[in-house]
Amino acid sequence: MTTNLALRREGPPGAVTRRTWLALVVLAAGLAIDTGSVAVVNSALPVIGQRFAMDDALLQWTITLYAATFAGFLLFGGRAADVLGRRFVFALGMGIFTACAAAAAVAPSAEVLVVARxxxxxxxxxxxxxxxxLVTQLFPEGPLRNRALAVYTSVGASSFSGGLVLGGVLTDAFGWRSVFAVLTATSLGVLLMVHGVLPRGTSLAQGMDLQGAVLATLGLVSAVYGVGNASTNGWNDVRTWAPLAAAIVLLGGFALWEQRASEPLLPWTIFRSAPVRAATLAAVTFFTPVLGLLFFAPLYMQGMLGYSPLESGLAIVPMGLIVMVSANVAGRVLTRVGQRPLIVSGLLLIAAGVGALWTRTPVEGAYLPHVLPGIAVMSVGQGLAFAALTAASLTDVPLERHGVAGALNVTAQQLGGSLGVAALVTVSQAADTTANAAGVLDGYHAAYLAGAAVAVIGALVIALLPYGPRD
Structure with missing residues (x-):
């Protein structure tokens, strides 16, 4: 049952003020820190490995454990935001992030660094x-909310490429510890602005469903852990299939528990919304090709074109700029055009950029004719689809459920990224039948085609299934 008094006191005012837009800046900055922290650390990994004498198997856990805890606790985080209050949970999350970033900056050993991540x-x-x-609470449904979501999502979508560049610059100029020092300073700055800028947020007079939270968290962590092992140990290794089998059991148990729980962590009624179902599918089929390309592109540019890590990061910068522009365009036309056309067209553009243009990259390629066109086309698609699928993920969902609804969509994004990239790596390895550069590139191209096929399938399913009166 919703606490109506809280809704009246803390709901969005009739007029959006400058303070409302400042709150959006703070929230978007928090999202940029969460998203960009993965990329900014990627650039520092080789130096971190040398400092602590970490082999590749241990080094990957600085990324994999971040992804595992992030994906694993998302549903719990969404439920906590709805029950305990959005501002409180946002501040708690930023506080934990800040403390752990500071611990990583002064980490004396590899083990401390991995735990901090x-x-x-x-x-x-x-x-x-x-x-x-909080974004959806601050801005009333309609054009203003669509514009706010466009700004919010464009910052999130472009922060990955920005993080790659920032990580390379900081590591080259000041060393790897400066990466975590900057994360500490920026997250602390966001944390200090929370109380004075953000509303307290709505809350539910319900329990947390701790049993469901435990099952979901352990299941999702096991799934991401297993997939992380697949990239280094293969799918037949016990360290891969055992966690994945455990994930199936745990998530199956979670689904059964949620059906009988009086106050479930993830109310199945959310899936009665056709836009929510479309957004969930779109999240998976969006992030499989996009993160797949972002995995293979640096390998291609550094391994075959001779780029330095910083140069390969700079080569991705146009992606962030184009996404910001196209996402803001999507936000302005979303009310008039509708969610589904933007999601479908965005997925098809991603498929074209990855499957039609990146598959034409040669061993001795050049940036302007071979790299930039694919980046540009898929980036337009990312901006269109991401803004629309984010809005769709909350459509027809009560305001007091927006925390867990948003968490559901981000969980789908994470699973699409982790499971999808692992599957594309498997495709690439299977298609590489020789030990030379041409064979490796054939493997990359096969992965691009597979990722593009996932996006096309997602677009077709969303286009053909019933959606709702708004489209």
Whole structure:
């Protein structure tokens, strides 16, 4: 049952003020920190590995454990935001992230660094759903909310490429510890602005469904852990299939528990909304090709074109700029055009950029004719689809459920990214039948085609299934 008094006191005012837009800046900054922290650390990984004498198997856990705790605690974070209050949970998440970023900056050993990264993932899982729910509370449904969501999503979508560049610059100029020092300073700055800028947020007079939270968290962590092992140990290794089998059991148990829980962590009624179902599918089929390309592109540019890590990061910068523009265009036309056309067209543009243009990259390629066109086309698609699917993920969902609804969509994004990239790596390895550069590139091209096929299938399903009167 909703606390109506809280809704009246803390709901969005009739007129959006400058303070409302300042609150959006704070929330978007929090999202940029959560998203960009993955990329900014990627650039520092080789130096971190040398400093602590970490082999590749241990080094990957600085990324994999962040992803595991982030994906694993998202649903819990969304439910906590709805029950305990959005501002409180956002501040708690940013506080945990800040403390763990500081611990990573002064980490004396590899073990401390890996644990600190896991803590950062937990903090991001708490702050992320709360921030999206606060955006929808601050801006009333309609054109203003669509514009706000466009700004919010464009910042999130472009922060990955920005993080790659920032990480390379900081590591080259000041060393790897400066990466975590900057994360600490920026997240602390966001945290200090929370109380004075953000509303407290709505809350539910319900329980947390701790049993469901435990099953979902353990299941999602096991799934991401297993997929992380697949990239280094293969799918037949016990360290891969055992966690994945456990994930199936745990998530199956979660589904059964939620059906009988009086106050479920994830109310199945959310899926009665056709836009929510479309947004969930779109999240998976969006992030499989996009993150797949962002995995293979640096390997191609550094391994075959001779780019430095910083140069390969700069080569991706146009992606962030184009996404920001196209997402804001999508936000302005969303009310008039509708969610589904933007999602479908965005997925098809992603498929064209990845499957039609990146498959033409040669061993001795050049940036302007071979790299930039694919980046440009898929980036337009990202901006169109991401803004629309974010709006769709909350459509027809009561305001007091926006925390868990947003968490559901981000969980789908994470699973699409982690499971999808692992599957594309498997496709690439299977298609690489030789040990030379041409064979490796054939593997990359096969992965691009597979990722594009996923996006096309997603677009077709969303286009053909019933959606709702708004489209």
């Amino acid at each position: 896991a803590g950062q993932g937990l903090g991001a899982a708490l702050s992320g759903p709360a921030s999206l729910a």
